[in-house]
Amino acid sequence: MKKAMYSLILLLILMVVLATLKGAVSIDLFHMSNTERDILLFVRLPRVMLSGLVGSALALSGLLFQYVMKNPLADSFTTGVSASSAMGAVVAILLGLGFLIPLFALAGGITGLVIVYKISSVRGRVQPITMLLAGIVLSTFSSATISFMKFLSDDAVSSIIFWLMGGFQDASVKKVLALLVVVMLSFLLVRRHYLGLDILSFDDTTALSSGVEVDRLRKEAFFLAALLTAFSVGYAGIIGFVGLIVPHVIRLMRFVKASELVPLSILGGAVFMIFNDLLSRTLLSEGQELPVGIITSSIGGLFFLYLLIKRKRELYYFD
Amino acid sequence: MNSRLKGVLIFAVMMLFFFASNAQAYQRIVVLYAAASPVLKELGVSDRVVGVTRTDHTFKGVRSVGSHLRPNMELLKALKPDLIVAGSKRAFPEEISKRLRTDVFYYDPRSLEDILFKIKALGKLLKRQKRAEELIKRLKGKLQEVKPLKGKPTVVYEIMERPLKVAGSKSIINSIIAHAGGENLVKVKKKHVLISPERVISLNPDVYIYQVGPMNKKPTTPSERPYYKSLRAKVIKVDEYEFARPGINAFQAVVDLNRIFMEVIK
């Protein structure tokens, strides 16, 4: 654990340095012009930070959803929070309120969360399977609504499509700070429940009789996960697969306790996302960009294919 | 009814079709690309236009057939058009026009010269050569108003803020900038280019133009965006309808832009 932790921290530092140095414009660190210094400080650094934080937020939210749903394939997609946040963002685009996108995304995400929560709780108890189904329904419904809004507005289509694929062009120090606070607070809250989260992997009776307040813990984890997702979508659009892949890889490395999974996922998510964003802004020439969601989803898709073919056992271990 | 009469009738109908489709110019036109509508109006064929897209208000009392990307096929068919003016093959594939048994004219100019060429072609197609010539002459005259500049101002033109997209070399805007005496610094061979903000800064343009319109609703003023803190260009706001549509307006846009350049150069 310690070793993995330190190597991930080292990797993260390396990735931040690499991603800050590389970009559409090449910068010589030791002979910087004023413009280059400005680019480094106001464009690139906030972007690297934001992508890292969004990666952490998504990985942590995916992990929390997996605990709440008791399903290793749960993430912000399957729970519908991602799609409902995106729906909020698209409404903002359609209304021409671009600067309010994060707020709308948050509102959409929280609405989605409340709906899924209400549907899936029976007499105050959350049913993981119902929650998964409710999430899929919400996801489908939100996607349909987004398609409808796309249809209504041909001119804003490319703006909407971009939102559905994500990107970090719009990074700013303010966003970085806001997300930093959200991620840190979530981490501190989650940290208080490491042992409880582990015990959630038992059946409910065992967990309850161990002294874990199962419903309260699920509620709290679900809310935090949804909050993290909504912030990520609000700042960077929908970016798929991160919440699924990162915790999965870490579990495959035999880290299965929450006290290991949570910090390693946060670090791993940051490394993964910074790397993806670096690709998105350097793969094409002349400063052209690719939406980062395309890259994460293709890397994620290939990785899952590999898991399905080579490591079925690990994938299905969770009965 | 005897067979001779039947034969005469069939012949008559066939003749009618023949004249309708060839001898006479197109009578029922549907315009699926709004930028082409002012051209048709100038050619004096407004009364022949029977269908337009939802956002096109050039003609009064003409049926809308939906959006330019997804026109309603039933409405389109019901209008029985004999000519469809469409944007590009991608937006309106030839197979559809074949299925509708209509001719299709693609109006997709990439430059001012292209616009004039298309006007000429439309004039010929609609048998309005004379008016087309007049229009071309007038538009060319408009370009005479462009005043020579002392230098060549460099430009980046923002199509959209979120995500940040700028005009590439295949955009009509590229041509407008060139005719106005400036240079579009973005050379990527695309209409719209998704670009890194830092690239825009390092291109260091003299003028940063951002459009406001359906594609860029209420954008944040560039100077207020965190990533443009170090952008030193003169920032200018323009109307999307005036600049980004490859129609008659483009010529006026050249003149307006030229005037802006004059001030910047000063």
Next chain:
Amino acid sequence: MINLKGIVAKQGGFTLKVDSLSLSRGELVAVLGNNGSGKSTFLSVLSGLKPFRGKYILDGREFGSLPAIERHRLISLLPQQSSLNMPFDVQYVVLTGRYPYTDGRGYSSKDMECTEETLRRLDIYHLRHRLFNELSGGERQRVLLARVINRDSPVMLLDEPLSGVDLRHQHEIIDLLKELSSDKTILLVVHDISLAVREFKRFLFFVKGTLRYDLYRENLDEERLSEVFQVRLRFIKNDESLFVYSEGKNREAL
């Protein structure tokens, strides 16, 4: 340790009733009855997992007034069935039994020590690095029992702790429970009547949701047992030991 008066718990169409019961420290009590007679519900109520009406005094205090964490330090429960969907190893599974003593973040070195001792006591020390889900049914049962014992709570409620466990380990477990019960109150649900009457001293019999009999071994008789289980049961007394066997279904006993 435990005092119950007029306990009623309803769940759907099923009602559990316990008029009066008192259990003290140092007792090892077998809970018996047919399927659906209310044994598991009874344990759930005692551990606070099911709502009930009536008076329940635990360790001299009103059960409802005890903070949740306090209850779980006083009572541990082995549910009839358990599942785990994370690849935890045996040692960690047993360690999680110590949860009520933690701050929620990590286990103390004392928790670790207790766990190691419990692993040895239950003869599963050699399994400690194996994955829980890769064990056999009987081994799992012993691990889960170890998890409960690891709590070291004054009251232990065990729902069929012997099911699936081989004979040798059954006896080891029973011996261990006897040893533990010297300063604890242990209730265990058992299905094997002959084993129960041989090994335990006090018995609670449930019939259709009601605590029908609360008997010590010397008060057991064929009639009452036959009534409870709805089969004709015969006793064979042999010196100090008692054997019970079934003669099959008996309508008159109904």
